[in-house]
Amino acid sequence: MEIPYTVELRRDTGLNNGKIGIWLFLASEVMLFGALFASYILIRTGATSWPRGDTILNVPLATFNTIVLISSSVTMVMAWASLMRHRFGTFRLYMGATVALGGVFLVVKYFEYSHKFHDHLFPSTNNFLAIYFTLTGLHMLHVMGGMAVNAYFWGPGAKLWKTNPEWFTNRVENSGLFWHFVDLVWIFLFPTLYLL
């Protein structure tokens, strides 16, 4: 059975179904992270004392990761722009770079976590670390999910380009929307956890 409105726009919404679907999903994601940010505010304002993030966490590493994630957002949008220009080879380069930058982010995070565990700092140690590991752990899962989808479009999923380039371009745009959302969440996590 053919999936309807993958390329053509629905008359009632003015959008293809993929676009409205990903935005509804992102709305639910905003609420998920919103609940955790609300928990953070609740725990922090209720605490008699709260450590500055930079006394426990590694700010230079997190700054580097911020730059990595912002760069990956640019390569992602450039991958989509390459498809719009019908340059499939350039798309592959940019999409490959996006996945690789996601990998760099995870490797840096691995070193950050390892260092904390080595110092016997666990989620159970205190409320600050509990909220730090919960928020960054959930964010990392999103990075992994985004990387898996992007790697699929870079590899086997790219076959669709030959048969239906417009649909493929729309799918890449939608996976890009998710990836930019992951970047956006990090933009708020970074100052909240590491700098304040």
Added chain:
Amino acid sequence: MTTSDHAADIDKHVRIYITVFVALMVLTIVTVAISRLHLPVHLAVTVALVVAVVKGSLVACYFMHLISEKKLIYAVLVLTVVFFFALLGLPVITHENGYWIPE
């Protein structure tokens, strides 16, 4: 729209993406630099959130193309923002009641 018009349009978008990328990098450095000033907590939180909102808006408007999106998407997002702030407001309400603060 002809093919050359379309290509010119995408080229314009690409120039915007690069400009936004540079702005995001500068704002990241600004965020870290401000944190080194060790401002009072309330001021530090305000400044950090303002810079984060500017950065987030740049990503949403240009990378996620929200600056030229359909009305339905805006409607979904307005509803999301309302519920998001309701969620963030819950701790504030409970704080004012002093319900969860130990005496």
